[in-house]
Amino acid sequence: MRDASFDAVTAVRPLGDGRFAADVHPDWTIGGKPNGGYLLALLGRAVGAVSPHPHPIAASAHFLHSPEPGLVEARIEVLRAGRSASQLRAQLGQEGRPCIEALFTTSRLDPDTKPHWEAGVPDPGLERFDDCIRIPAAGPNGLPVTIMEQVDLRLAADSLGFAAGRPSGRGELRGWLGLLDDSPFDPLSLIYAVDAFPPATFDVELSGWVPTLELTVYVRALPAPGPVQVRHEAHLIDGQRVDEACWVWDSTGRLVAQGTQLAGIRLG
Amino acid sequence: MRDASFDAVTAVRPLGDGRFAADVHPDWTIGGKPNGGYLLALLGRAVGAVSPHPHPIAASAHFLHSPEPGLVEARIEVLRAGRSASQLRAQLGQEGRPCIEALFTTSRLDPDTKPHWEAGVPDPGLERFDDCIRIPAAGPNGLPVTIMEQVDLRLAADSLGFAAGRPSGRGELRGWLGLLDDSPFDPLSLIYAVDAFPPATFDVELSGWVPTLELTVYVRALPAPGPVQVRHEAHLIDGQRVDEACWVWDSTGRLVAQGTQLAGIRLG
Numbered sequence: 001m002r003d004a005s006f007d008a009v010t011a012v013r014p015l016g017d018g019r020f021a022a023d024v025h026p027d028w029t030i031g032g033k034p035n036g037g038y039l040l041a042l043l044g045r046a047v048g049a050v051s052p053h054p055h056p057i058a059a060s061a062h063f064l065h066s067p068e069p070g071l072v073e074a075r076i077e078v079l080r081a082g083r084s085a086s087q088l089r090a091q092l093g094q095e096g097r098p099c100i101e102a103l104f105t106t107s108r109l110d111p112d113t114k115p116h117w118e119a120g121v122p123d124p125g126l127e128r129f130d131d132c133i134r135i136p137a138a139g140p141n142g143l144p145v146t147i148m149e150q151v152d153l154r155l156a157a158d159s160l161g162f163a164a165g166r167p168s169g170r171g172e173l174r175g176w177l178g179l180l181d182d183s184p185f186d187p188l189s190l191i192y193a194v195d196a197f198p199p200a201t202f203d204v205e206l207s208g209w210v211p212t213l214e215l216t217v218y219v220r221a222l223p224a225p226g227p228v229q230v231r232h233e234a235h236l237i238d239g240q241r242v243d244e245a246c247w248v249w250d251s252t253g254r255l256v257a258q259g260t261q262l263a264g265i266r267l268g
Numbered sequence: 269m270r271d272a273s274f275d276a277v278t279a280v281r282p283l284g285d286g287r288f289a290a291d292v293h294p295d296w297t298i299g300g301k302p303n304g305g306y307l308l309a310l311l312g313r314a315v316g317a318v319s320p321h322p323h324p325i326a327a328s329a330h331f332l333h334s335p336e337p338g339l340v341e342a343r344i345e346v347l348r349a350g351r352s353a354s355q356l357r358a359q360l361g362q363e364g365r366p367c368i369e370a371l372f373t374t375s376r377l378d379p380d381t382k383p384h385w386e387a388g389v390p391d392p393g394l395e396r397f398d399d400c401i402r403i404p405a406a407g408p409n410g411l412p413v414t415i416m417e418q419v420d421l422r423l424a425a426d427s428l429g430f431a432a433g434r435p436s437g438r439g440e441l442r443g444w445l446g447l448l449d450d451s452p453f454d455p456l457s458l459i460y461a462v463d464a465f466p467p468a469t470f471d472v473e474l475s476g477w478v479p480t481l482e483l484t485v486y487v488r489a490l491p492a493p494g495p496v497q498v499r500h501e502a503h504l505i506d507g508q509r510v511d512e513a514c515w516v517w518d519s520t521g522r523l524v525a526q527g528t529q530l531a532g533i534r535l536g
Contacts, residue, residue: 058330058482060484062326062328062355062371062373064347064348064350064355079332079366079369080332080366082332085481087330087332087369089369098347098348101347101355101357102371103371103482104330105330105530109507110507113506113536114506115505115506116505116536117472117473117505117535117536118504119437119472120438120439120468120502120503121503121504170387170388171385171387204387213325213353213373214328214371214373214484216482216528218482218511218528218530220506220509221506221507233388234385234388235386235388235523236383236386236523237383237385237386238382238383238384238386238489239378239381239488239489241488243486243488255503255504258503258504260484260528262325262326262486267384267385268382268384268385
């Protein structure tokens with residue numbers, strides 16, 4: 001069986017001129033479609049091989065077409081190499097068809113900073129990793145979610161109403177995410193973490209696939225070892241689109257990543 | 269005096285091959301620097317001249333270099349022309365120097381939709397337009413903010429603590445925004461609206477310029493005529509960077525746009 005660790009499934013092979021080959025893993029998928037945050041993290045790995053600065057601090061992706069698992073090509077271009085930050089363009093394509101267009105700002109995350117002010121950050125919730133319930137590799141809407149066999153994603157008991165057909169109506173899923181081999185999170189796997197949870201709309205009303213149209217991730221700090229705590233929330237379903245916000249704390253309770261996405265949804 | 273209406277200051281002149289010339293207005297500035305949301309709206313105008321779909325629904329911009337007021341060039345490229353949505357790349361440069369790199373997803377906003385679920389949207393606050401206080405064209409940090417003479421930006425009384433040296437500490441500014449000639453908002457001016465307010469960090473601690481590094485805007489619906497109500501909030505200041513979220517409601521109380529930004533800040 002192929003190594004499906006996060007580092008292995010985001011590995012890229014340089015082809016020269018800012019081009020990279022990579023293999024999208026067939027098991028990091030939802031209903032056979034690769035997870036969008038996973039693909040953006042894979043692009044981030046290629047960005048890191050080219051960028052003058054080591055860490056993605058902002059990444060914005062627009063999704064054109066979902067690639068199939070298998071061979072993809074990344075193209076990275078440095079737009080500006082600055083003193084404290086750089087900007088890069090990243091494209092993911094398959095068989096010549098553009099799949100993702102993304103922009104990255106990179107910098108160096110200082111391991112010694114402390115938050116200066118954090119009163120605007122929402123509450124992560126009190127649930128401990130061991131008290132949360134690991135979700136299975138089959139979605140409540142019938143889609144196979146094989147990616148859940150590749151990570152340890154656990155939801156708080158009061159976020160699991162959807163599994164019993166009783167969503168809370170708050171549009172909020174809270175829980176924890178761990179990598180299977182207990183490898184520590186880093187800025188790349190944090191990009192994935194921001195898109196790892198089921199649609200927060202499951203806590204409102206079940207639907208089919210909720211395809212991401214746009215995903216923006218900010219990586220705020222280098223994470224401590226251990227699983228990360230996640231709060232994923234929906235705000236508005238309108239015109240068959242929904243926006244979601246995601247918050248990711250490391251095992252010490254520090255906010256290390258956050259993001260928003262706009263997704264399509266067949267409700268309303 | 270030159271026409272400084274929103275439509276005039278975002279006008280673009282086609283040069284062929286997806287290139288456009290435009291003039292950044294000297295008065296749509298903060299400390300002499302053009303407002304980032306204004307520049308992204310200007311790019312959105314050029315996008316609209318090329319896009320198969322009329323309305324921006326998601327726009328993500330990374331800021332490389334602040335242009336001076338005056339002549340700029342926009343370059344737009346259609347990445348994908350789809351059935352229900354299209355994606356475009358947009359670049360803004362000045363004298364050959366790249367200033368903004370952005371991605372747009374466009375679609376058609378249906379004037380007849382109603383929100384399907386909106387329980388996740390925060391409270392806009394009860395303040396009416398007439399009860400809010402218009403802020404002057406000089407920032408509390410001494411920067412001239414001439415853009416405040418170009419729009420009617422009003423803050424709720426309890427968001428004005430910073431002006432008296434007594435920020436509330438919540439990191440939240442609420443109020444209203446109107447265009448000076450009472451022209452109605454549209455999806456382009458909504459892009460500006462999401463970046464129009466002073467830094468929400470003024471309600472935490474005063475600082476100098478808070479330059480936007482990344483700005484993502486989602487336009488959710490066509491706005492009704494009249495001014496828009498705005499809630500601008502900061503969440504975390506860490507590593508000399510802050511994230512802010514912005515919510516924009518039309519005069520009927522419908523959420524019509526929202527966005528997030530990551531900005532640099534000299535605090536901590």
